[in-house]
Amino acid sequence: MKTVLLYPPRCNPRSPYLSLPSLYASLKAAGHDVVLKDLNLDFFYHVLCKKDLENDCTTLAEKKEILKATPWIRESRSLLLAHGSVPKKHMKQARRHLRWAYDRLFKKYEFEAGYQSIHHIMSSLPKHGDNEFASFLKEDVIPWLKKEGPGIVGISIVFPNQLSKSFELAKIIKQQVAWAHLVIGGPQVTKLAEDLSSFPEMSGLIDSMIVSNGEKPLNMLADCIKTGSTLSTVPNLIYFKEGKVIRNPVDAPQSINELTTPEFQDLHLHRYLLGGVILPLITSRGCYWGKCVFCTYREIHGRKTEFRKIPHVVEDMLNMKKRFGCSYIHLVDDAMPPKRCGALSNEIVSRGLDFKWKCNARLEKAFTPELCRLMARAGCYKVVFGLESYNQRVLDLMGKGIRVKHVKPVLKNFVGAGIKTSISCMIGFPTETAEEVEKTRRFLEENKDLYTTCVVQAFNLEGETELDRNPEKFGITRVFREEKERHGRRYGYRYETKKGLSWEESEKMARELQYINTWEDLPEPEALPGD
Ligand code: SF4
Numbered sequence: 001m002k003t004v005l006l007y008p009p010r011c012n013p014r015s016p017y018l019s020l021p022s023l024y025a026s027l028k029a030a031g032h033d034v035v036l037k038d039l040n041l042d043f044f045y046h047v048l049c050k051k052d053l054e055n056d057c058t059t060l061a062e063k064k065e066i067l068k069a070t071p072w073i074r075e076s077r078s079l080l081l082a083h084g085s086v087p088k089k090h091m092k093q094a095r096r097h098l099r100w101a102y103d104r105l106f107k108k109y110e111f112e113a114g115y116q117s118i119h120h121i122m123s124s125l126p127k128h129g130d131n132e133f134a135s136f137l138k139e140d141v142i143p144w145l146k147k148e149g150p151g152i153v154g155i156s157i158v159f160p161n162q163l164s165k166s167f168e169l170a171k172i173i174k175q176q177v178a179w180a181h182l183v184i185g186g187p188q189v190t191k192l193a194e195d196l197s198s199f200p201e202m203s204g205l206i207d208s209m210i211v212s213n214g215e216k217p218l219n220m221l222a223d224c225i226k227t228g229s230t231l232s233t234v235p236n237l238i239y240f241k242e243g244k245v246i247r248n249p250v251d252a253p254q255s256i257n258e259l260t261t262p263e264f265q266d267l268h269l270h271r272y273l274l275g276g277v278i279l280p281l282i283t284s285r286g287c288y289w290g291k292c293v294f295c296t297y298r299e300i301h302g303r304k305t306e307f308r309k310i311p312h313v314v315e316d317m318l319n320m321k322k323r324f325g326c327s328y329i330h331l332v333d334d335a336m337p338p339k340r341c342g343a344l345s346n347e348i349v350s351r352g353l354d355f356k357w358k359c360n361a362r363l364e365k366a367f368t369p370e371l372c373r374l375m376a377r378a379g380c381y382k383v384v385f386g387l388e389s390y391n392q393r394v395l396d397l398m399g400k401g402i403r404v405k406h407v408k409p410v411l412k413n414f415v416g417a418g419i420k421t422s423i424s425c426m427i428g429f430p431t432e433t434a435e436e437v438e439k440t441r442r443f444l445e446e447n448k449d450l451y452t453t454c455v456v457q458a459f460n461l462e463g464e465t466e467l468d469r470n471p472e473k474f475g476i477t478r479v480f481r482e483e484k485e486r487h488g489r490r491y492g493y494r495y496e497t498k499k500g501l502s503w504e505e506s507e508k509m510a511r512e513l514q515y516i517n518t519w520e521d522l523p524e525p526e527a528l529p530g531d
Contacts, residue, residue, distance in 0.1 A: 001032075001033065001150075001151035001152070001222070001225060001226045002033045002034065002035060002148060002149065002150045002151060002152075003027055003032055003033065003034045003035075003150060003151065003152040003153075003154060003218075003222050004034075004035050004036075004037065004145065004148055004150040004152070004153050004154070004180075005020045005023060005024060005034065005035070005036045005037070005154045005156065006020075006037055006039050006153065006154065006155050006156070006169065007019070007020050007036075007037070007038045007039060007040055007155075007156055007158075008039050008040060008155055008156075008157065008162045008165045008166045008169050009039060009040040009043045009044070009133070009162065009165045010040060010043070010106070010161050010162065010165060011040050011158070011159055011161065011162065012102065012106075012273075013038075013040055013041040013044045013102070013271075013272055013273055014099070014102075014272060014273040014274045014278075015272050015273075015274050015277075015278045015279065015280070015330070016038060016041075016264060016267050016269070016272060016279065016280070017156075017158055017280065018262060018280040018281070018282060018332055019156045019158055019186055019214075020036050020038075020156050021036070021262035021263050021264050021267070022215065022259070022262045022282070023154070023156070023214055023215060023218055024036045024262070024263045024266065025259070025260045025261060025262050025263040026215040026218070026219060026254075026259060026260065027218065027219060027222060028260075028263060029260050030219045030222075032219070032222045035148055035150075035266060036263075036266040036267065037141075037144075037266070038267055039141065039169070040162075041267075041268070041271060041272065042136075042140065042141075043133065043136055043165075044102070044106070045077060045080075045081060045271070046132075046136045046140065047105075047106075047132060047136075048073060048074070048077045048098070048101065049074065049077065050132065053066055053070055053073065053105065054066040054067050054070070056105045056106075057104070057105070062104065065104065066104060066105065069097075069100075069101065069104075072097055073097060073098070073101045075094075076093070076094035076095075076097040076098050076101075077094075077098065079091060079094040080094050080095065080098065080270065080271050081271065091270065091275065092275070095273055095274070095275055098273055099273045102273060117195075118192065118195045118196060118199050119199075121163055121164045121167060122167065122199065122201055124164060125164070125167055125168055125171060126168065133165060133168055134168065134172070137168070137169065137172050138172070141169075142172060142173075142176045142177070145173065145176070145177050145180075146176070146177060150177070150180045151179075151180060151181065151222075151225050151226065152180060152181045152182075152183060152221065152222060152225055153173055153177065153180045153181070153182050153183070154183050154184070154185065154218065155169060155170065155182070155183075155184045155185075155186075156184075156185060156186040157184060157185070157186040157187070157188040157189050158186045158187055158188065159187075159188065160188060162188065163188060163192075166184065167205060170182060170184065170205045170206050171205055174204070174205060174206070181207045181208070181221075181225050182205075182206045182207050182208075183206065183207060183208045183209060183210060183218075183221060184206050184208075184209045184210075185209060185210035185211070185214045185217075185218070186214075187296075189209050189210070189211060190211045190212050191296055191462070191463065191464065192463075193209060193211045193238060196209065197209065197238050197245045197247070198245070202240070203240035203243075203245075207239060207240065208221070208231065208237050208238060208239035208240070209237070209238045209239075210236050210237055210238075211236050211238065211250065212236050212250055212253065213236070213253035213254070213285070214236070215253070215254050215259065216235065216236075216251065216253065216254045217234055217235050217236040217237055217251075220233065220234045220235065221234050221237065231246075231248075232246070232248065233248075234248055235248055235249060235250060235251030236248065236250050236251060253285065255306065256282075256283075256284065256285050256306050256307070256308045257306075257308055257309055257312060259308075261315070261316045261319040261320060262279075262280075262281065262316075262320075264279060264320075264323075264324050265323075265324075269324060269325075269326075274328075277325075277326050277327050277328050278326065278328040278329070278330055279320050279324060279326040279328075279329060279330070280329075280330045280331075280332045281313070281316055281317065281320065281329050281330070281331055281332070282308075282331070282332050282333055283307065283308045283313045283316075283331055283333050283336075283340075283344075284305060284306060284307045284308060284333045284334075284336075284340075285304070285305065285306045286304055286305040286306065286334065287305065287334035287335050288305045288335065288337050289335060289362060289401060290305070291399040291400075291401060292386075292398055292399050292400055293397075293398055293399045293465060293466035293467050293474070294398060294426075294429070294459070294460075294461075294462070294465055294466075294467050295465060296462050296463075296464060296465055297334050307340065310340075310343050310344055310347050311347065313344060314344070314347050314348065314351070314353065317329055317353075317355055317357070318353070321355070327355075327356055328356045328357065328358075328381075329355060329356070329357045329358075330357070330358055330359075331357055331358070331359040331360075332360070333359065333360060334360065335360050335361055335362050336359045336360065336361050337361075338361070338364055338366035338367050338371060339366070341359070341361065341367075341371065341375055341380070342371055342374060342375075344378065345371075345374045345375045345377065345378035345380065346374070346378075348378040348379060349374070349377055349378050353379075354379065355378070355379040356379045356381050357378075357379055357380055357381070358380065358381055358382035358383065358384065359380070359383055359384070360383070360384045360385075360386075361383050361384070361385060362385065362386075362401070362402065363385050363387060363402050363406060363407055363410050363411070364402075364406070364410065365403070365406040365409070365410060367410050367413055367414065368413060369413045369416060369417065371413075372413040372414050372416065372417035372419060373417045375417065375419060376417040376418050376419050380419055381419060381420060382419060382420040382421070382422065382452070383414055383419055383420075383421055383422070384421075384422040384423075384424075385411075385421065385422065385423050385424070386400075386423075386424050387402070387407065387423045387424065387425055388400060388402075388424070388425055388426050388429070389425060389426070389429065389432065389436065389440050390404060390407065390425075390439050390440040390442075390443040390444075391404070391432070391436045391439055391440065392404045393436070394429055394431075394432050394436055397429065397430075397431065397474065398429060399466070407443075408447065408450065411423075411447070411450040411451065412450065415449070415450055420451075420452040420453075421450065421451045421452060422451060422452060422453040422454070422455075423444075423451050423453075423454050423455075424454070424455040424456070424457070425440055425444065425454070425455070425456050425457075426456075426457055426458070426459045426460075426510075427440075427456060427457070427458050427459060427501075427506050427509050427510040427513060428458055428459045428500075428501045428503070428505065428506020428507070428509060428510065429459045430459070430461075430467070430471075430474045430475050430476050430495070430497045430500060431474065431475040431497060431498075431499055431500035432459075432500050432501055432506070433499075433500050433501065434501060434505075434509070437501070437506075437509055437513075441513060441516070444456075444516050445516070451518075452518070453518050454516055454517060454518050455517055456510060456513045456514065456516050456517055457510055458506050458507045458509075458510035458511075459506055460492035461476075461479065461492045461493045461494075461495050462492045462493075463493070468493070471495065475497050475498050475499055475500065476495050476496070476497050477496050477497060477498050478495060478496040479493050479494075479495045480493055480494040480495065481493060
């Protein structure tokens with residue numbers, strides 16, 4: 001019996017996401033037959049052959065620009081789909097063109113707030129299937145699925161922007177590949193499990209959902225479907241039976257040290273906009289800090305932190321380089337502690353290995369000039385930080401554990417060592433004032449030499465966070481929790497506060513500050529190896 005794993009649109013197709021290659025590796029290791037398809041990437045290529053590409057543009061100037069660029073967008077698309085006989089320098093140029101096209105045509109979908117609630121998603125599912133995505137599914141995906149004849153189809157929903165396309169996909173799979181057990185999982189499913197499972201139409205769309213870590217539950221689900229045994233033994237599974245929702249207990253995840261290196265072999269790595277040279281790897285479970293009151297990660301990834309042993313991590317990196325030809329590795333851990341960055345760097349340097357890697361970290365003073373230089377020697381080329389605000393009062397209220405006085409020195413240590421930095425900030429944390437936002441804006445404006453990329457977004461009040469559990473502690477006087485009155489952004493709640501910026505004001509200020517956002521997040525195309 002075959003399991004098909006699908007990654008739905010819409011995200012940036014610059015490199016593959018980790019969830020499905022990890023599940024794929026775990027199913028394979030347990031002896032299951034499994035196939036993986038990145039529908040996000042495939043849909044991107046599908047859309048690029050649409051007749052009127054310029055219709056996705058909003059301004060006349062953009063439309064003109066796209067009209068002019070359409071012939072070479074089409075040509076680049078054909079080159080990347082052809083691969084094989086195409087000279088590397090043309091492939092490199094084609095990828096650069098498509099990255100440009102993505103920025104112009106699709107970037108807006110990455111952060112779109114095109115839905116507010118499960119009700120909104122469900123009521124916006126196209127009734128007659130007469131949109132671009134529906135034709136893509138009917139022409140390309142469903143015939144392929146029917147040929148594969150899977151016993152299980154799994155959809156991984158990592159980002160909020162994938163929710164609506166995931167349910168469009170589920171709807172058509174349920175109609176056309178009705179024999180397969182359809183299961184959804186991923187961070188968004190873990191976050192929204194309660195809402196999703198209590199939504200009446202859900203039992204007609206999917207068969208089950210897996211919350212929290214998926215490796216062990218998916219393996220057990222595959223065993224059950226294969227042998228026809230009861231689903232009641234599958235941990236972390238929520239399923240529908242005779243009109244009832246059954247919630248199985250959540251089990252401790254498999255140790256991160258027992259997992260195998262993720263498998264990317266089913267993916268067309270050369271078609272990603274970075275040419276498959278950057279691949280993701282995770283080296284820990286859970287965030288070692290875990291105190292930020294707005295953070296959903298600890299609910300999704302668990303409260304306990306577990307680290308994969310450094311020699312295993314380096315073996316993973318070697319495997320990925322050897323098997324998939326990647327030269328850049330993105331360590332996607334929630335946050336890498338400074339000590340661990342040092343240990344990983346020492347292992348790489350002492351073994352004389354040659355990697356390029358980036359990671360997420362916290363702005364801690366333990367990132368000394370010596371440590372940053374060691375990381376640079378070990379191939380670290382970029383570190384991503386969540387700064388959120390440049391005000392000590394707001395940072396303390398958030399539970400970030402960051403001292404404003406350490407921010408500039410730490411960033412300087414990285415930049416001085418030749419490592420690029422990326423920072424993200426949120427606007428309108430409850431009780432934050434316009435003056436405090438202005439202080440953050442000034443910091444970003446005056447210190448452009450300390451970061452390469454920056455993302456500024458409005459604060460989003462999400463469920464299952466410390467803020468959601470104790471809103472009054474943070475000056476929130478009312479949270480709009482009912483589906484019908486829920487008009488949040490990125491599936492968050494709208495709220496009212498007794499002081500500081502209102503929900504609407506923070507939304508407006510974040511929009512005004514969008515001009516600060518910088519997106520250069522890639523190694524220079526010239527530096528891309530394998531091209
Ligand atoms: S450091 Fe990042 S991942 Fe960790 S709790 Fe804070 S926001 Fe969440």
